[in-house]
Amino acid sequence: MGTAEETGQHLQFDVEDTIFVAVGTDADDAKATLLWAVQNFAGNSFCLLHVHQLTPRASSPKNEDPSSHTLKEHVANAFEELERQKSFELLNQYVLILAKLGVRAQKVLIETNSVERGIVEIIAQYSIKWLVMGLDAERYNLKMSTGLKSKKAFFVSQQAPLCCHIWFVCRGRLIYSREGGLGRFNKWQLQNTEIGINHTNHLRPESVTCKLDLLDAQEQENAFDSISTFTYEGPVDPRFENLGTSRTTLLLKNEVSGLQEAASMNVTPIKEFEEEAVGAEFKAKSLESSCVEEVKRRKEMEEILASSKKEVERMNKEHDNLLKELHRVHEQKSLLERKASESRCDVEELEKKMFAAVDLLVSFKEKRDKLQIEQEDATNELRKLKNMVERELSCNRRAEMPTFSFMEIIEATRNFDPSWKIGEGKHGSVYKGILRHMDVALKMFPSYGSHSQSTFQYEVELLSRVRHPNLVSIIGACPESRLIVYENMKNSSLEDHLACKTRPLPWQIRIRVAADICLALIFLHYSEPCIVHGDIKPSKILLDANFIAKLGGLGISRLIPQEQKAFDSASVYSLSKENNSYIDPEYLETGRLTPESDVYSLGVTLLRILTGRAPPSIVNDVKCALENDQIGAILDSSAGDWPHDLAEQLALVALRCFEKEKSNRPDLVSELWSVLEPMRSIASASCSNLKKHSRVPAHFACPIFQEIMKDPLIAADGFTYEADAIRGWFESGHNTSPMTNLKVEHCNLVPNYALLNAIQEWQHQL
Numbered sequence: 001m002g003t004a005e006e007t008g009q010h011l012q013f014d015v016e017d018t019i020f021v022a023v024g025t026d027a028d029d030a031k032a033t034l035l036w037a038v039q040n041f042a043g044n045s046f047c048l049l050h051v052h053q054l055t056p057r058a059s060s061p062k063n064e065d066p067s068s069h070t071l072k073e074h075v076a077n078a079f080e081e082l083e084r085q086k087s088f089e090l091l092n093q094y095v096l097i098l099a100k101l102g103v104r105a106q107k108v109l110i111e112t113n114s115v116e117r118g119i120v121e122i123i124a125q126y127s128i129k130w131l132v133m134g135l136d137a138e139r140y141n142l143k144m145s146t147g148l149k150s151k152k153a154f155f156v157s158q159q160a161p162l163c164c165h166i167w168f169v170c171r172g173r174l175i176y177s178r179e180g181g182l183g184r185f186n187k188w189q190l191q192n193t194e195i196g197i198n199h200t201n202h203l204r205p206e207s208v209t210c211k212l213d214l215l216d217a218q219e220q221e222n223a224f225d226s227i228s229t230f231t232y233e234g235p236v237d238p239r240f241e242n243l244g245t246s247r248t249t250l251l252l253k254n255e256v257s258g259l260q261e262a263a264s265m266n267v268t269p270i271k272e273f274e275e276e277a278v279g280a281e282f283k284a285k286s287l288e289s290s291c292v293e294e295v296k297r298r299k300e301m302e303e304i305l306a307s308s309k310k311e312v313e314r315m316n317k318e319h320d321n322l323l324k325e326l327h328r329v330h331e332q333k334s335l336l337e338r339k340a341s342e343s344r345c346d347v348e349e350l351e352k353k354m355f356a357a358v359d360l361l362v363s364f365k366e367k368r369d370k371l372q373i374e375q376e377d378a379t380n381e382l383r384k385l386k387n388m389v390e391r392e393l394s395c396n397r398r399a400e401m402p403t404f405s406f407m408e409i410i411e412a413t414r415n416f417d418p419s420w421k422i423g424e425g426k427h428g429s430v431y432k433g434i435l436r437h438m439d440v441a442l443k444m445f446p447s448y449g450s451h452s453q454s455t456f457q458y459e460v461e462l463l464s465r466v467r468h469p470n471l472v473s474i475i476g477a478c479p480e481s482r483l484i485v486y487e488n489m490k491n492s493s494l495e496d497h498l499a500c501k502t503r504p505l506p507w508q509i510r511i512r513v514a515a516d517i518c519l520a521l522i523f524l525h526y527s528e529p530c531i532v533h534g535d536i537k538p539s540k541i542l543l544d545a546n547f548i549a550k551l552g553g554l555g556i557s558r559l560i561p562q563e564q565k566a567f568d569s570a571s572v573y574s575l576s577k578e579n580n581s582y583i584d585p586e587y588l589e590t591g592r593l594t595p596e597s598d599v600y601s602l603g604v605t606l607l608r609i610l611t612g613r614a615p616p617s618i619v620n621d622v623k624c625a626l627e628n629d630q631i632g633a634i635l636d637s638s639a640g641d642w643p644h645d646l647a648e649q650l651a652l653v654a655l656r657c658f659e660k661e662k663s664n665r666p667d668l669v670s671e672l673w674s675v676l677e678p679m680r681s682i683a684s685a686s687c688s689n690l691k692k693h694s695r696v697p698a699h700f701a702c703p704i705f706q707e708i709m710k711d712p713l714i715a716a717d718g719f720t721y722e723a724d725a726i727r728g729w730f731e732s733g734h735n736t737s738p739m740t741n742l743k744v745e746h747c748n749l750v751p752n753y754a755l756l757n758a759i760q761e762w763q764h765q766l
């Protein structure tokens with residue numbers, strides 16, 4: 001920093017009494033600050049302090065060889081010098097102006113990089129006690145400003161030695177004052193609220209006039225002109241208030257001239273006192289008005305503050321409410337989101353269920369359609385069967401069932417010759433006999449019980465009307481001896497063959513027997529009403545002279561009195577476990593007989609036909625064999641060489657007959673017959689071995705007449721019948737198969753020349 005001393009300046013007066021005024025280069029600010037200082041500290045020595053701020057440069061030090069300076073540095077130095085000159089001249093002008101006002105002033109010019117630091121350092125260096133510092137007018141709103149906004153001023157107020165009292169002035173108004181340690185001026189109490197400072201006697205503006213009288217009139221005029229060039233807009237002494245700059249100057253002029261006059265007239269001290277009193281009164285009034293003004297302003301400010309406070313409180317409340325609302329909205333949002341995701345899950349679940357339901361519905365519809373078709377077919381079939389039965393009944397009524405006298409029975413059986421006994425059932429013995437030139441079998445039923453002769457006869461008549469090629473026919477009855485006359489089945493029962501009481505049956509005949517029994521059951525189950533046999537087992541399957549299988553024992557239960565049935569049940573179920581094995585367990589449990597019960601019994605019979613083994617272990621044996629692919633090991637070898645595939649297929653369908661769930665058991669027509677029918681053809685084709693076991697090949701006999709055919713015709717059901725028999729069947733109104741009871745597509749008949757040739761060839765060989 002270049003100090004006053006360094007620049008050749010020396011302070012000529014005592015620092016204790018010198019008011020330092022720091023002025024900048026802005027003329028307006030400087031003038032306002034000087035006027036303030038002169039007004040408030042008149043009579044004191046002044047020292048104008050100007051800090052010239054050097055432009056910061058990265059260039060080399062000053063004492064460096066000028067020849068090495070670049071052109072830029074030269075130019076910068078030249079401008080720097082120019083600025084310095086300007087500052088110096090400005091400072092001189094300020095001093096000159098003060099001098100014209102009669103104010104003694106010196107000047108100090110300091111060069112440094114920082115204005116504020118320069119001021120602080122000069123204060124410290126000279127132990128300056130009093131400093132007036134001008135502030136940048138643009139930063140301060142004169143009505144409102146109370147603190148320091150200038151960085152420089154703030155720095156000086158903070159860093160200047162405490163011994164210095166500093167007044168910070170802007171546009172002639174005191175913005176802030178920092179009291180010094182010695183406090184010579186501290187005792188000056190604030191009276192002028194506008195400038196915030198009191199005046200001592202020797203500091204009054206009047207004192208200025210004392211100095212002014214040292215100047216001649218012209219100089220005074222010049223000085224006033226100089227002052228009049230001040231564009232002072234800040235507050236002034238109350239006497240100058242509201243007068244404007246030019247009027248202030250005028251008043252000042254008048255006052256000075258007044259004082260001059262007073263001096264020249266040698267006015268008495270009393271007059272001076274009066275004037276002072278008037279001045280004081282004037283001052284008091286002005287202070288009072290200022291005070292009122294200030295109170296008013298303060299009230300306004302308080303009102304503004306209060307309303308602002310209210311506004312802030314209102315806004316805070318609003319803010320709190322909004323926060324609460326926001327919180328509520330957030331909660332609602334998350335709740336809605338949760339509900340939305342739950343709804344999405346529900347929707348997905350429902351969609352899945354809906355699709356599943358639709359699939360189910362479609363499958364149900366398909367099943368329903370299928371069932372409807374089946375129902376329609378069955379209804380048609382039943383209608384035809386009904387018609388057929390009715391026609392049969394009417395025929396039979398015309399030709400009533402023959403009844404035989406006991407004498408005839410005795411004669412037919414040669415008085416029940418034991419050698420003519422062909423079987424023994426739990427209800428009685430079976431004898432063969434010749435009755436009215438017919439080869440018959442006679443079975444006697446228990447005579448005790450509730451059935452009267454007429455009831456017995458009626459029941460037998462009903463049973464005799466159920467006729468089918470694969471049902472043992474009832475020829476007549478002897479009600480007085482409770483005896484039924486059946487056609488005689490010359491080749492005994494299937495049981496006898498399987499139990500090897502007679503010669504074993506080849507597999508071909510066994511397959512035919514199975515197919516025949518299946519046909520008999522189809523006929524019974526599709527009758528109207530449905531007839532359930534309820535006792536299917538090998539002892540009830542009888543073989544005629546052509547090894548055609550016929551189901552016997554139909555309706556026996558209707559002929560057995562209840563008491564006897566109870567006795568039989570107890571004895572049979574407890575004693576004959578083997579026979580029980582043919583009965584549907586559900587029937588045994590509930591006593592309710594259903595068509596599926598017959599299917600169960602047929603299944604056991606089929607396994608028996610395949611293996612020859614006795615139930616009940618037969619079921620597990622076959623299952624194990626199938627699982628181990630060892631079906632051949634359990635087949636009845638006495639039947640010859642079973643075709644493996646055929647045996648396996650029959651075993652599989654037979655095992656399905658034991659399904660606990662009845663609906664899972666195979667359907668007689670669509671499942672059992674559809675398996676057995678092709679097997680029957682295979683067996684018929686493989687009949688070369690069959691000749692050994694039958695005198696007449698079974699397929700040579702008409703299924704209706706049971707005689708060797710002379711004119712074999714093939715019907716639409718695939719069976720071959722004797723021409724007269726089948727024509728008679730259709731002519732009597734039937735449009736169903738005599739073998740299956742199912743509707744035939746047409747009644748056309750085709751001659752079976754191949755069979756006719758075979759029969760003729762066979763007959764020729766005999």
Ligand SMILES: Nc1ncnc2c1ncn2[C@@H]1O[C@H](COP(=O)(O)OP(=O)(O)OP(=O)(O)O)[C@@H](O)[C@H]1O
Nearest residue numbers: 422423424425426427430441486487488489493539
């Ligand atoms: N019409 C028939 N022609 C030839 N033999 C027959 C005839 N009816 C029955 N038999 C023979 O008589 C036996 C006994 O038959 P029946 O029907 O009386 O008793 P079951 O069937 O053995 O047993 P259940 O006492 O359970 O009825 C048969 O196994 C069969 O050998």
